[in-house]
Amino acid sequence: MGNENLVFEKYLVSKGLKLTKPRKIILNTVFATHEHFNVDELYDQIRKKHKDVSRATIYRTIPLLVEAGLIKQSLRCLAKDHYEHTYGHNRHLHLICEKCGKIIEVESKETENILNKLAKKHNFNIKEFNIGAKGICNKCRKK
């Protein structure tokens, strides 16, 4: 159990925004699992318990969670933006199977170090990495 609630509240206060019931529900549902998610999945999950949270509010809350450093935009699949935790999760890269959609997550300080070095050379200040590759997974190659 992290204190994403505290982080979020701090962020909201710092921006003069209010900690409302829908925002709490959204935050808690987002952090109830550790999977990548999209708005539709999140909406369905929330709706199981709370019939009164709208899609609009979810769409409005996600940028706040991003700004607060709790989640980030991750992959885009089937024409939908997907998100994942940054708070409480180590950075990692994604190997995505083009056949079955499987996602392998791998940590690699090494790639980050190299990117940092390259960025330095170009006077570029990295805020967020986005590293990955598409290809074919083990199982799909065997078939």
Added chain:
Amino acid sequence: MGNENLVFEKYLVSKGLKLTKPRKIILNTVFATHEHFNVDELYDQIRKKHKDVSRATIYRTIPLLVEAGLIKQSLRCLAKDHYEHTYGHNRHLHLICEKCGKIIEVESKETENILNKLAKKHNFNIKEFNIGAKGICNKCRKK
């Protein structure tokens, strides 16, 4: 002047598809510059000379160019998919400024080697790299 025409024709023939006038126009316009592009920009560019090529055909041709190994989906900006050449261009990663949208392209065999190593460990067969970072560029930091 590369022979992207030859590559494309070969691909089309191999798939039992036809080398039509609109497809030639689209291919040539795509390879008339070396910049990233989106469908709207490409459409406008084509329309300057050819009033009879439709958006639908552009949308239908792009996947063929991708499959033929001539271009790849690159970044997504302002809710639009962007593309870039793979044929005739070295692989590179992108440093994207969050403030001004500037894109710095950097080659790095090193990151690719590491990714290949990691992929091998996971029995994953990489078809395409996707490496980059978001942050703040030189100019925007100074302001």
Added chain:
DNA sequence: TTGAGAATGAGATTTATTCTCAGAATTAAC
């Protein structure tokens, strides 16, 4: 308790991308 501002749900709107379909173009065989 109250008031000013922020936030909400519902549904309309936007807009990139995909789909439909009737007519046109391509290609290989004759």
Added chain:
DNA sequence: GTTAATTCTGAGAATAAATCTCATTCTCAA
């Protein structure tokens, strides 16, 4: 060159993720 089988095309309709509008409700500091 004709033909025929098939693929392609443009135009516009359709789809759907994401954003916006607005009247009403909520939040919270005072």
